[in-house]
Amino acid sequence: MLLYIFRRSLFMLTTIWVVVTITFFLLRVAPGGPFDTERAVSPAVEKNLLAAYDLDDPVLHQYGKYLWRLVQGDLGPSYKQKDFSVAELLFHGLPISLLIGGIALTIAVTLGLMLGATMARYRNQTLDAALEGFVTCGLALPPLVAAPLLVLLFSLVLRWLPAGGLESPLHLVLPVISLCIPYIAAFARLSRSSCLEALNQPFATTAQAKGVSNRRLLWHHVLPSALVPVLSFVGPAAATLLAGSMVVEVFFSIPGIGSYFVQGALDRDYTLVLGAVLVYTTSILVLNFLIDLLFLRIDPRIRLH
Amino acid sequence: MSESVIRNDPIGFFTPIYVKVACGLLLFVLAAVVVGPHITAWEYDAIHWEAIGVPPSGEHWFGTDNVGRDLFARTMMGGRISLLIAVLATTVSFCIGLPWGAVSGFVGGTTDQVMMRIVDGMYAIPYVLIVIVLVVMLGRNIYLLFIAIGAVSWLDVSRIVRGQALVLRAAPFVASARAMGLPEFRIVVRHVVPNVLGSAIVFATLMIPSVIISESFISFLGLGVQEPMTSLGVLIADGSKNIYASPWQLAFPTGFLTVLLLLMTILGERLRRMVTGAERSLI
Numbered sequence: 001m002l003l004y005i006f007r008r009s010l011f012m013l014t015t016i017w018v019v020v021t022i023t024f025f026l027l028r029v030a031p032g033g034p035f036d037t038e039r040a041v042s043p044a045v046e047k048n049l050l051a052a053y054d055l056d057d058p059v060l061h062q063y064g065k066y067l068w069r070l071v072q073g074d075l076g077p078s079y080k081q082k083d084f085s086v087a088e089l090l091f092h093g094l095p096i097s098l099l100i101g102g103i104a105l106t107i108a109v110t111l112g113l114m115l116g117a118t119m120a121r122y123r124n125q126t127l128d129a130a131l132e133g134f135v136t137c138g139l140a141l142p143p144l145v146a147a148p149l150l151v152l153l154f155s156l157v158l159r160w161l162p163a164g165g166l167e168s169p170l171h172l173v174l175p176v177i178s179l180c181i182p183y184i185a186a187f188a189r190l191s192r193s194s195c196l197e198a199l200n201q202p203f204a205t206t207a208q209a210k211g212v213s214n215r216r217l218l219w220h221h222v223l224p225s226a227l228v229p230v231l232s233f234v235g236p237a238a239a240t241l242l243a244g245s246m247v248v249e250v251f252f253s254i255p256g257i258g259s260y261f262v263q264g265a266l267d268r269d270y271t272l273v274l275g276a277v278l279v280y281t282t283s284i285l286v287l288n289f290l291i292d293l294l295f296l297r298i299d300p301r302i303r304l305h
Numbered sequence: 306m307s308e309s310v311i312r313n314d315p316i317g318f319f320t321p322i323y324v325k326v327a328c329g330l331l332l333f334v335l336a337a338v339v340v341g342p343h344i345t346a347w348e349y350d351a352i353h354w355e356a357i358g359v360p361p362s363g364e365h366w367f368g369t370d371n372v373g374r375d376l377f378a379r380t381m382m383g384g385r386i387s388l389l390i391a392v393l394a395t396t397v398s399f400c401i402g403l404p405w406g407a408v409s410g411f412v413g414g415t416t417d418q419v420m421m422r423i424v425d426g427m428y429a430i431p432y433v434l435i436v437i438v439l440v441v442m443l444g445r446n447i448y449l450l451f452i453a454i455g456a457v458s459w460l461d462v463s464r465i466v467r468g469q470a471l472v473l474r475a476a477p478f479v480a481s482a483r484a485m486g487l488p489e490f491r492i493v494v495r496h497v498v499p500n501v502l503g504s505a506i507v508f509a510t511l512m513i514p515s516v517i518i519s520e521s522f523i524s525f526l527g528l529g530v531q532e533p534m535t536s537l538g539v540l541i542a543d544g545s546k547n548i549y550a551s552p553w554q555l556a557f558p559t560g561f562l563t564v565l566l567l568l569m570t571i572l573g574e575r576l577r578r579m580v581t582g583a584e585r586s587l588i
Contacts, residue, residue, distance in 0.1 A: 019430065026442050140570035141563070142518045144525055148541055148559040156552050163548060236428070243433040243522055251545055262526045265441045271575060273441060277434050284431060 008292075012285045019281045020274065024066065025271045028059050066274075075278070076271040077099035080264075086275040088258050094279060096166065101245050104176050105238060108183035113223070113230060115184070116191020121218050123196060131188070138185030143244035146178035147251045164253040175248045182244075185239055190233055194226040201225065226298050235288040242280055315325040324575055333566040335560075338388060341381030349378040350533040351475075358551050368553040370543060379535050382559050384565065386536040390451045398516075399509045402462025402500065406505075409463065410470025412489070421467065424460050432457040436519070440528045450529050454519050458512065469501040476575025490535045504561045507565050507580055513567040521562060 050056040075086035119128045155163035162171050207221045246258035264272030353373035361368040367376035415453040439453040482492050523529035524538030537558050542557030
């Protein structure tokens with residue numbers, strides 16, 4: 001077990017290093033830089049600027065310096081947000097993004113599982129077909145569409161919920177809902193098919209033959225077995241959830257990592273973009289790792305070797 | 306033409322009434338996007354200082370934006386650009402995914418292993434990060450946008466094609482082509498690719514809604530299509546800046562995108578179900 005954790009951690013560190021390296025060089029290859037402005041800057045000023053941020057060194061030298069600082073937990077200064085280091089910005093944004101993404105993902109998995117199990121129980125009946133209609137519509141409503149629709153309805157017409165900012169828990173409602181809609185649909189569909197698959201397994205037939213009620217069969221026998229394929233979709237779902245969380249953070253003016261990443265990309269703020277990529281990749285890897293550990297606990301059929 | 310397709314519909318694709326309705330509406334939306342910018346008196350990029358932020362009226366059907374540009378003309382133009390980029394990006398992903406999957410599945414062995422490990426590895430990286438880094442690297446350019454989207458969305462196509470090519474590898478006509486002494490490359494091009502083309506095209510069609518979403522997403526963030534050209538994402542971003550003063554600026558582009566995505570998803574789901582069978586369709 002310890003060996004497994006050690007090996008996985010080593011793998012994660014390697015992956016992070018590869019991602020950081022690729023991103024670093026992709027950004028440096030690009031023409032133009034963070035200090036390009038409409039106005040011509042005098043050569044002396046430009047030289048000083050570049051020197052202050054070590055941008056006048058050879059690229060490999062910069063890369064070495066960046067890695068060395070990274071190991072010490074220093075992500076460098078932000079080129080555009082003066083007075084802030086990238087680590088400060090991201091440290092400020094991470095809890096907010098994690099909170100919104102975490103709630104959305106939890107709701108999506110829970111609701112999706114329940115919907116999917118219900119659809120499997122009433123398979124090929126009216127309820128199943130009706131829910132399937134909702135699922136199809138849900139898949140077509142990404143955060144970019146859901147967020148404006150929800151704001152227009154709940155903030156503008158009904159005036160129930162705030163349209164932006166982050167002053168109270170109430171401000172989280174619309175961002176979370178608009179983020180999780182397509183994932184509820186995706187998880188519902190996945191749960192339905194994996195529940196149906198589990199229903200065809202011998203243990204389900206045995207339980208039925210022993211006279212277990214339909215409800216008990218579904219929730220106690222089928223669902224735990226259907227959990228594994230559903231949970232293994234959490235990792236990929238979280239990876240695509242990133243895009244949605246950026247939209248939601250920009251749309252609702254929430255100061256999360258997504259907002260900083262987008263601002264960094266618009267400003268060509270290399271260190272900020274690189275830092276955000278690093279944090280995103282790490283979060284995804286850690287999440288996948290935790291899910292794999294969880295598998296070991298929930299499914300005794302899964303062994304390490 | 307659509308009449309004859311419906312009449313000769315051998316697999317019953319158009320049988321349910323909702324499919325007919327959705328098809329009709331989608332055709333209407335597509336027609337609106339093509340002719341829309343021409344049937345209004347207003348140009349999508351013409352600034353009218355005397356008509357700033359005008360609500361929808363008989364003159365400006367969707368109202369105007371904050372510099373007095375007609376929103377109907379802009380929404381139709383935005384829809385056109387979004388669709389155009391989606392089709393081009395899908396073509397790009399098709400052009401990468403098809404040869405990749407065909408070679409991987411047909412050659413098999415170590416080549417297959419390596420090529421599929423690369424695909425798996427790319428799946429693990431959140432694609433938005435790659436697209437945004439590519440956009441930062443290459444500059445905000447409408448032509449690079451669909452290349453960037455296409456360059457990251459070919460993975461699914463390559464998987465589908467590989468699966469088909471694996472099956473075809475054992476087909477009798479491939480054996481006979483080989484017996485006739487055709488070189489491997491020629492077998493792939495003349496015998497494998499034409500056979501996987503059908504399912505690959507169907508699958509690529511199913512991808513279009515998600516590619517529209519990607520394009521709108523990047524343009525919404527300000528990293529895609531740039532002013533004065535517009536797209537649905539740009540319009541939603543502009544509209545979201547002052548929802549209380551001028552809600553129509555957000556409502557019309559969002560509504561248009563919603564309708565477009567809903568129709569395409571409904572039809573795509575129908576197509577997917579017919580092709581793969583209901584029970585096997587996962588995500």
